Amino acid sequence: MNTLFLFENQITGSIPPEIGNLTMLNELSLYTNQITGPIPFELGYLLNLQNFGLSNNQISGTIPDSIGNNTKLVVLNLYQNQISGSIPKTFGKLQSIQELYINHNKLSGSLPQEFGDLINLVALGLANNSLSGPLPTNICSGGRLQYLYLFSNMFNGPIPRSLKTCTSLVEISLQRNQLTGDISQHFGVYPQLKRMSFASNRFYGQVPPNLDACTKLTILRLAQNMITGSIPPILSKLLNLEELSLNSNRLSGEIPQEICSFANLYRLNLSSNQLSGSIPTHIEKLRNLAYLDISGNRLSGSVPEDLGGCMKLLSLKINNNSFNGSLPDVIGNLASLQIMLDVSNNNLSGALPQQLGKLGMLEFWNLSHNQFSSIILSSFASMVSLSTLDVSYNDLEGPIPTTRLLQNVSASWFLHNNGLCGNLSGLPTCYSTPVAGHHKRKIIGLLLPIVLVVLFGIVAAVVVIITLSCNKRKPQESVTAEGRDLFSVWNFDGRLAFDDIVRAAEDFDDKYIIGTGGYGKVYKAQLQDGQLVAVKKLHQTEEELDDERRFRSEMEILTQIRQRSIVKMYGFCSHPAYKFLIYDYIQQGSLHGILENEELSKQLDWQKRIALTTDVAQAISYLHHECSPPIIHRDITSNNILLDTSFKAFVSDFGTTRILKPDSSNWSALAGTYGYIAPELSYTSVAIEKCDVYSFGVVVLELVMGKHPRDLLDGSLSNGEQSMMVKDILDQRPTTPISTEENSLALLIKLALSCLESSPQSRPTMREAYQTLIQPSSGSTTMPFSALTLQQGMHVDIRSGS
Template identity: 35%
Template sequence: MSHNSLNGSIPPQIGVLFKLNALDLSANNLFGSIPNSIGNLSKLFYLFLHDNGLSGTIPSEITKLVGLHSLVMGHNFFSGSLPQEIGSLRNMSMLDFQWSNLTGPIPISIEKLNNLSYLDLGGNNLSGNIPQGIWHMDLKYLSLAINNFNGSLPNLTGIVPNSIEKLNNLSTLDLGANNFFGNIPEGIWHMNQLKYLSLADNNFNGSLPREIGNLRNLEYLNLIKSGLSGSIPKQIGMLGNLTQLYMSQCNFSGPIPREIGKLVNLRILNLAENNLFGSIPHEIESLKTLSELDLSRNFLSGTIPSTIGNLTNLYYLYLYSNSLSGSIPDEVGNLHSLDQVQLLGNNLSGSIPSTIGNLTNLGGATNLHVLDLSSNHLTGNIPRDLCKLTFLINLSINNNSLTGNVPIEIIALQNLQSLMLGSNDFSGLFPKQLGNLQNLLNMGLGQNKFEGNIPLELGKLKFLTSLDLSENLLNGTIPSMLGEMQSLQTLNLSHNNLSGDLSSFIGMISLTSIDISYNQFEGPLPNRPAFLNATIEALRNNKGLCGNITGLEPCATLTMLPTSQVVAVKKLHSFPNGEIFDMKAFTSEIQALTEIRHRNIVKLYGFCLHKQFSFLVCEFLEKGDVEKNLKDDEQAIAFDWNKRVNVVKGVSNALCYMHHDCSPSIVHRDISSKNVLLNSEYIAHVSDFGTAKLLNPNSSNWTSFAGTFGYAAPELAYTMEVNEKCDVYSFGILALEILFGKHPGDAISSLSVSSSMTSAAITLDHTLLMDKLDQRLPHPTSLVVKEVISILKIAIACLNESPRSRPTMEQVAKELVKSTSS
C-alpha cells in the first residue's frame, strides 16, 4: 500500500491482522502515532512505515514482533528514543530509523542483534556513547552520521575504536557530520569490500595513509572537513572504481599526484580549499567521464593545461582563487556541456578566447549559465562571440584590464541576471542597450571610462536591485525614468560629474543604500531612508546638498560648503518663556563659544541670527550620540570598555575646561547621553550649547529651568540658581549610564550620597555596582577594571544631594587621570 497518497492515522484496529506477514505503508501522508496494537502482529516479517509524517514515541510493543527481519521507519517525526528492548528483535537484519527525530542514547540491547546487516541511524539527535558491540557486528551497511553522540558535547565525540576492522564485510560506512577525533583506525583501510566511505565533518588527526590504495572497490570517498592533513598519497590512483572523490576543506598540501589521472571512472573531483601547490597535472586529460572539477582555493600555479579541452563531459569547472597564470586555453571552447566556468582570482593574462562562444551543444544551444573571469589580468576587448552564450545568467569579467566598447551584441544575453564589468578600462558612451536586459538583478560598471549621460533606457530595468556606475566620466542630470527602478536597493554613482537635483530618486521606494559623493549634485536630499541614513562619506563633495541626516537631532541638517567641508547646521532651542532676548548679550555668548578650542567639545564655526530662527554651524561627528550607541545592541558591543572609559574621561576634560579654563566660566546645563557625540574613533565631543550659560562671577546667576529630566540636579526643583555643580550632577548620571548601558533610573536614589557624608567617607558595594555593568559586554579585564571602579566611585560622589559636597570637575578630571596611572 505504499505510494498511494494515503492520509490520516494508522487505525488501532490494524492489530487484528495477526496473520499478516508484511506491512508496507511507506511513502504516504500518514500522521499521528503508531498504535500500540501494532504489537499484536506477531507473524510480521517486514514493517515499512518510512516516508510519512508519523509522530509520537515509538511504542515499546513493537519489540514484541520477534519475527521481524526488516524494520524501516525513516523520514518521520517521532519523539523520544529507540525502545530499550530493541534487542528482542533477534531475527532483525535491517534496521532503518534515519531522519526520524530520535533522541537519547542507542539502547545497549542493540548489541544482541547478531543477524543485523543493515543499520541506519543517521540524521537524528541521538546522544551518549555508541555501544561497543556495534563495532563487532557483521554489518554490510552502517550509518551513524549527523547525530549528537556522547551528550557532554554537541556532536559525536570520542575516538573510533580499532575494533572497527571487524566490520570487514561493510560496503557502506558513513560516520560523517560528527565530531570524531584522533587518528582514523588503520582497520578502515583494510575494509576491502567498501564501496561508500564518508568521514566528512570530523576532527581527525594525521594524514591520509598510503593504505588507502587497498580500497579497490571504493566508488565514493568523502573526506570534506575531516581534519586530515599532509600530502595526497599517490596510491589514490589505485582506486580505479572511484566515481566521486571529495577532499575539500582539509589541510592537504603538496602537489596533486599525477596518479589522479588513473581514476578513469571519476565523475566528480573536488580538492577545493586545501593548501595544494604546483601545477595542474596534464594526466587529468584521462578523466573523460569527469563532470565536476573543483580545484579552487588552493595555491596552484602554472598554466591551465590545454588538455583540459578533452574533458568533454565537464559540467562544472572551478579553478578560482589560485595563482594560475598564462592565457585561457582556446581548447576550453571544446567543453560543450559546461554549465559553470569560474576562473576568478588568478593571474591569467591575454585576451578572452573567442572560442568561448563555441560552448554550445550539437543543437546549437548553449548550456553555460555562469562565466566568471573576474580579478585576473585579462586584456583586449570583449569578444563578440561571447554574446552567443544566450543562456548566461551570470557574467563577471570585472577587475581586469579589458578595453574598448561593450559590444552592441550583448543585447542577445536576455537571460542575464548579473552583469559585472567594473574595474576595467572600458570606454565610450554608456551602453544604452544594457537597458534591454530586463532580467538583470545586479549590474556593476564602476571604475571604467564610460562617458556621456546615464541613458534613460536603464529605467526599464524593473527588477534591478544593485547598480554601480561609480568612478566613470558620466555627466548630465539623472533621467527621471530612473525613478521607475522600484526594486533598486543599492546605488553607487560616486566619483562622476553628474549634476542637478535628486528628485528622480523619489520614486525608488526600495532604495536602502546610496553613494552619490564626488559629483555636482545640489538641492535637498530626498525624504527616503537611503538618504536619511547615509553616511557622510556617501554624500560629501557635491555642489550643495542639504537635508536631514542620521546622528543629529531632527532639527539638525547636513550641509556641504563650497570648500567641500562637511558641517552640521542645527536650529537653536527657542528662548525659554520669561527670558528677555538681549541680542548683544546673546551674540557675545555665541562668539565666546566659537572661540572654544578643545578636543572634547564640538567645534562651533559660526551662527546665524534672525527674528524667526537661529542656527549654529558646527562640526559633524560620524558615530552620532552616546544614547544611540547604547540603545543598539550591535553598536553597544562595539562600544567596548576601553572606549567607554575614554568617553567618560573626555566629557570630564571638556567640563573641566569649560568650568575652570574659560573666562567667564561656561555651564552647559544639559549634559546627557543625547548631547555627547562620538567621532569615528569614539572620541567624545560635548555638543548642544543651546542652553549653555556664561556665569557672571560678580552676581547671582538666576535663570529658568533648562536641561533634560533624569539628568538635571535635584536642587533645580527649588532654586533657579545655576552653577557648575549642576553639570557635575549630570556628569555623574551620564557616567553611570555609559557603564550600565542604560540610564540608571530608579537606582539613582539608592546610589545617591546624603549631604552629611563627605566624598572621602563614601563606601561602595563594588559587587553590587559591578553587577549593574552592561551585560552585553564581557566583564572588564584586569587592565580596565580599576578604571571602571574609579569611575563608579566618582560618579556616586557627583550625585551627592548637596551641591557643595560634590567634587569640582577639575577634581574629577584629576582623579580619573590618577586611576589611569595607578
C-alpha cells in the same frame, strides 16, 4: 501472524505496546505514516523479527535497550524521525543485522564500540544527527561493509584502522565531521569503491597515493581539509571519475597534464589552493566537463584556446589568479555556458572579443579587476539572460549597450574605467562626438576647484552663524537643544520618545530581551501610555559610525513604509551611545517558534498557513515593486516572520536592510541566515531581488513541512527523494487538509520549488509569486494531490501555470 505491512498509509497515534504479543512476527513495516510517540519497549519481545521498518514517521523519544533482544534482525530502518538520545550498547547483540539506517534524526552521544561486533553489517547510515566521539575501532570487522554514511555529525579522531582494510566498500561518506589524521596513512585499496567523500573535516597529509587502485571511483570529494603536496598524476587512472573536488586545501605545484584524461569528468573543483603554473594543454579533452572552478590559486600564463573545446561547460571560474594576455575568442563558442563566467581579479588585457556576445544563456559575468581596454561591444546586447555584468576596475571606454538588463542596474558594475558612459546614474552621459565629450570634461575640470572653494566658504559661514546663535540661547533652551541633538527619534507618533523608551527598558536591561540576532538585540518595552513596542538595539560598527548621514536617510525612508503585512516601524534613534529602531510589538512571536511548539503548530492549521504565505508574498512584493527605491530584505526567514494572536503574519527586520538605490553600490558582504541564503551569494556579493525569492521559497517549504527543508535545498535530489510523495512531506500536526486545501498546498509546493531554482533567472519575481497565489491558473490542480511527487513539482514555471 508472520508479516504485518501497514506502510504508506495515514496512520496516526503511537505504536501500541501490545504489538509485543505478536511473537511470531518476521516482518513489520510501518514506514511512511504519521506515527508519533516512542518505540515501545515491548518491541524487544519479537524475537523472530527479521525486518523492521519505521522510517518517515514522527517517532520521538529514545531507542529502547530491549531492541538488542531482536537478535534475528537483518534490516532495521528508523531514518527520518525525531529520535533522540544515544544509540544503545545492546545494538552489539544484533549479530545478524545487515542494513541499519538511523539517519536524519536527533541522536547524540558516541557510537558504541560494540558496533565492531556487527560482523554481517553491509550498510550503515547514521548521517544528519549530532553523534560525536571517535568511530568504533572495528567498524568493518566482518569485512562485508559496503555502504557507510556518517556525514553531518560531529565525529572526531582518526579513521578506524579496520576501514583501511575494508576492501568491500562501495560508498563511503564522512563529510562534515571533525575527523583528523594523515589521510595518506589511513587510506587503503578499495577495488569496489564508487563514491568517496571526506570533505569538510580536519584531514592533513597528501592525496593518498594508492587512489589509483580505486578504478571504479566516480566521485572523489576531499575538499575543505588541510591536505598538502601536489595533485598526483596517477589520478589519471581513474577513468570513471565524474567529480573531483579538492578545493579549499593547501595543495601546491602545477595541475598535472594527466588530469585531462578524465573523459567522463563532469565537475572539477580545485579552487582555493596554492596551485601554480598554467592551465594544462589539451583541456578540451574534458568533453563532458560542466563545472570548472580553479579560482583562488596562483595560476598564471594565458587562458588557453583549448578551453573553448569544453562545449558542455555550464560554469567557468578562473578568477583570483594571475592570468595575463587576452581572453580568447573561442570562449564565445561555449554556447552551454549558463550559470557563471568569472575571470575577475587577474591581469587580463586587450579588447573584449565580439564572440562573447554569443553567450546568450549566460546569467552571471564578472570581468572586474583586470586591464581590459577598448569599448563594450554592442553585440553584448543580445545576452538577454544576464542578471549580473561586472566590468568595474578595467580600462574600458565608450557607451554602455542599451539592454533590458542594463536599465536598472548599479553603476558600481561599471565604475573605475577609462571613460565608460551611458544613461546610468553615477556615470557620465555619452556625447555625440569624442571631441564634444573631451571639451565638456575640460570645462568641468576648470570649474570644479572654483565651485569647491565657494561651497567651502558657504559651509564655514553657516557653521559660524549657528554657533553664535546657539550661544545666545537661554540656559534651559540650551539644555533642550542639547538633548534633541543627543537623542533624536523621528516619526514616533509626533513626539520625542527617547527618554520614554530607555526608561521602559530600564536602560536596556537584559530581562527585557525577547530576541537576539546578527544585527543586535530586541527588547520589549511598554511606554507610559501603555503601548507595547519592540526596540531593536543595533550593534555599533565602524561602517555605521562613518556613514551616519546614509543611515538616517535610509531610516527616514523606511519609516514611511505602510503595508498591512509588514511590521510597522515607528522610528529610530541614532547617537554614538545608542542606535536603535522602534517597531510595533507583535504578540505571538516568530513563525519558527510556533512551528517548534507542538500545541501552537496544531492551531496553525492549513487554512492559516495558506493565508500566511499569501500575506508574506504580498509584503515582499510591496518592498520589491512598490517602494522607491526598491527595498531588498536580505534575511527572509521563519524567525523574521512574526504572528499575532490570530496567526496573522507580519514581515519584520526589514529596517536593518540596505536600500538599493540606482546610484549606490550593491551589498559587498554576504548577509542572511544559513539555510535561507540563495546559492548565487556563495560566488557573488551582488544581492538582487531574486535572493529574497529564494529565501521565500525556503520559508514556504518550512511552513508546509513543519520544519526546515534541509536536504531538499541542495538542488540535486536523489531519485528516491524526487519520487517522494508530496503528501508524505506535509507537517502531520494540523488536521488532514480538505480537498480545497490540498489544491492550495500543491500550488504552494510548486511555487516554493520554483522559487528555489538554482538559476536566479528561472525564479519568479515576488509580484509573480503573489499573483500566482491570489489568481491560481486552472492548470495548477490537474493532478490529484495524493499522486503528486516532488519531481512533478520541480522545474514548473508557475508564471505560465504549467
